[in-house]
Amino acid sequence: MNPRNRERDQLCLAPNGSPESEQPAWRKDFPIDWPQDHYVARRDFTKFMVLVSLGLTIGQFWIGFQNFLRKRRGKPAMMKIAQLSNVASGSTVVFHYPAAHDPCVLVRTGPETFVAYGQKCTHLSCAVVPDLKSDCIHCPCHEGCFDLKSGRPTAGPPRRPLPIVTLTIRSGAIYATGIQERTT
Amino acid sequence: MSAPSKADYRRFTRDQRMVIVYGILCLVLILVVLQIWLLTAIMNAFLGGDESVIWPAAITSLVCLLLNGGLLRYLYFLDKPQPAV
Numbered sequence: 663m664n665p666r667n668r669e670r671d672q673l674c675l676a677p678n679g680s681p682e683s684e685q686p687a688w689r690k691d692f693p694i695d696w697p698q699d700h701y702v703a704r705r706d707f708t709k710f711m712v713l714v715s716l717g718l719t720i721g722q723f724w725i726g727f728q729n730f731l732r733k734r735r736g737k738p739a740m741m742k743i744a745q746l747s748n749v750a751s752g753s754t755v756v757f758h759y760p761a762a763h764d765p766c767v768l769v770r771t772g773p774e775t776f777v778a779y780g781q782k783c784t785h786l787s788c789a790v791v792p793d794l795k796s797d798c799i800h801c802p803c804h805e806g807c808f809d810l811k812s813g814r815p816t817a818g819p820p821r822r823p824l825p826i827v828t829l830t831i832r833s834g835a836i837y838a839t840g841i842q843e844r845t846t
Numbered sequence: 847m848s849a850p851s852k853a854d855y856r857r858f859t860r861d862q863r864m865v866i867v868y869g870i871l872c873l874v875l876i877l878v879v880l881q882i883w884l885l886t887a888i889m890n891a892f893l894g895g896d897e898s899v900i901w902p903a904a905i906t907s908l909v910c911l912l913l914n915g916g917l918l919r920y921l922y923f924l925d926k927p928q929p930a931v
Contacts, residue, residue, distance in 0.1 A: 697860060697861075697864070698860065700864070701860055701863065701864050701867065704864070704867050704868065704871060705867050705921060705925070707871065708867060708870055708871045708874055708917075708918070708921060709918060709921070711871070711874045711875060711878050711914070712874060712914045712915065712917070712918045714878055715874070715877065715878050715881055715910060715911050715914045716911060718878070718881040718882060718884075718885050718907060718911075719881065719904075719907045719908055719910070719911040721885050722881075722884065722885060722888060722903060722904040722907040722908075723904050723908075725885075725888055725889060725892050725900060725904070726900050726901055726904050728892070729892060729897055729900050733897070784893070821890070822890065822893065822894050825895075842895065843893065843894055843895030844894055844895060845890065845891060845894030845895070845896050846894075
């Protein structure tokens with residue numbers, strides 16, 4: 663190694679880079695090695711970014727683990743929602759499916775037509791409200807809108823469709839048979 | 847100013863090391879941004895029920911981490927005192 667380089671490493675430089683003779687007197691009392699300070703700051707920031715990278719990788723594997731648990735739970739069991747006679751045309755019924763903390767909404771759009779969706783908005787999980795007059799499902803938090811017939815987003819910040827609850831009608835009652843999450 | 851001890855000798859000068867650290871930092875930042883993009887895309891796919899991309903993305907993220915780890919190892923190596931020649 664060149665001895666001159668070694669000496670240059672040990673110089674105490676001011677932040678503006680001007681020589682020591684041009685610096686104010688007080689700087690001699692507080693001789694901070696700014697180049698070394700900058701070097702250490704960037705080196706430590708790089709180390710912190712590698713730590714962030716580790717956190718992001720753990721996050722990815724956590725999603726994989728959650729996916730494994732979801733697959734292991736399997737298909738949810740069939741559940742009775744309501745008697746057909748209790749759901750008037752143009753009315754809605756709120757129910758919980760497949761678990762007690764998963765709110766869903768059933769809408770009778772016509773005499774023989776029903777649709778049911780998860781009630782959590784796909785943007786930030788606010789409760790969505792069916793609006794039959796405008797043929798949409800409205801999210802009051804950020805003015806998001808979903809198409810009533812398909813559950814796909816039509817306006818506002820949501821990008822994913824609402825999860826659709828598959829339905830079946832048996833013996834005058836309506837049942838939920840499964841839930842289908844979608845990306846498009 | 848006292849003469850530097852043998853332990854102060856390093857392969858590169860501080861200015862040279864600074865340039866190397868900037869280069870490493872740029873690469874690490876690019877990889878971290880890629881990982882952030884992967885995580886948001888996979889979160890969206892997971893919440894939408896699409897399972898096919900989860901594990902390939904996790905492996906890609908792991909590869910990025912390993913690359914970052916290699917760069918970090920070199921960063922430690924840079925600061926390691928070298929025996930005087």
